[in-house]
Amino acid sequence: MELLEIIRIIDLTGVAVFAATGSLVASRKQLDVIGFALIATITGIGGGTLRDLLLDRPVFWIQDQSYLYVCFAIAVFVFFFAHRLQRRYVALVWGDAVGLVVFAVMGAHIALKSDATPFLAVLFGVMTATFGGLIRDVVAGEVPLALKPEIYVSAALVSSGAFVLLRYFELHIYAAVAISLVLGFLVRAGAIQRGWVLPRYKNRAGRDYS
Template identity: 55%
Template sequence: MNPIELLDYAGVTVFAATGALAASRKQLDIIGFLFLASVTGIGGGTFRDIILNLPVFWIANSGYVMICAVVAMFVFFAAHRLESRWKLLLWLDAVGLAAFSVMGAAKGLAITGSPVVAVVTGVLTATFGGILRDMLAGEPSVAPETRNLCHRRPRGRHPVYNRRSRRTAAARIGPGGLRRGIPGAWRRTQIRLGLSILQKPPWPAAGRHSVK
């Protein structure tokens, strides 16, 4: 398994977990867990592939759907044992955003060679599944919080794009380009998580699946 596939699987896994945690907070049944986990886990990548006119990734590889199902069932039986699902959701949301933003930007740049498209696909891949999750769960959305999502990029060369020709930039996407993107993704995770933890959970606690 190459680093790009590993990052894609990791992003689907953690976003599926956030969808299942949202279902836990709403005290849904196992079908609700499976639905929210799947929509959150594969929603962003599905939208990305549609706008890039590519085969939808989880149709070509049903393993992604199986990951969402396994994560949903695990969270269904384990979520109520967690001391604070809000903090865990923040961690997973931050990791998922970082992983999917790099993956989405890399795929958009590799397909089109356009940095503008890379930015758009990175943002959509990272946020669309989470926005769907919050809309379907009827919760305040975590993703559009600008003070969480927006921050200055550290000085230096962009992890997946430079000023060379579009062909050269597209050719750089791969394990080497991805390795350059991972440190930036980790910094993005730390910044988002740190800013998010300063806020109180916006969701009300309720019942067996309540959050402290």
């Protein structure tokens, strides 16, 4: 299997997983099938769309409409079968974790291929991974996962940063992808299961100048 085909499969997998998380949010909100399709689509393609626009490259789902078909198909499937998931929020969180690290690596890879600097490639990876979920949660009236105390954005940063670093040292792309996905997922899994958080700002009384 050629490299480009493998990358496309990974990208489609990320879109499908994020579309599923969007559909699960729609099921919790008891939306109709059109609402499912809308939230699935903006979740699946939102981050990649912003990435492509900022990189001034053709928007991926306009070039290849199979991404839209995947979002629609996932939305319809979840519409009819979401009730079989007794703990939909758990499925949402773990599905989102998978999509997060896949999109972080893909975003970083595409940015590097578009001649972005390593620093910008890491940021584009994080943006690709988090923006779709952010839109999903805002549209659905949920507290965005990216703003909750547990580690979320940092997991995307680990995946995209690891990928860019490994590619900088010319590690084979298959190995770089695998290692980066595992590292980011382990960080996010630790946050989900063990409540890992970064140190938070603590408010302090201001200085009295009187």
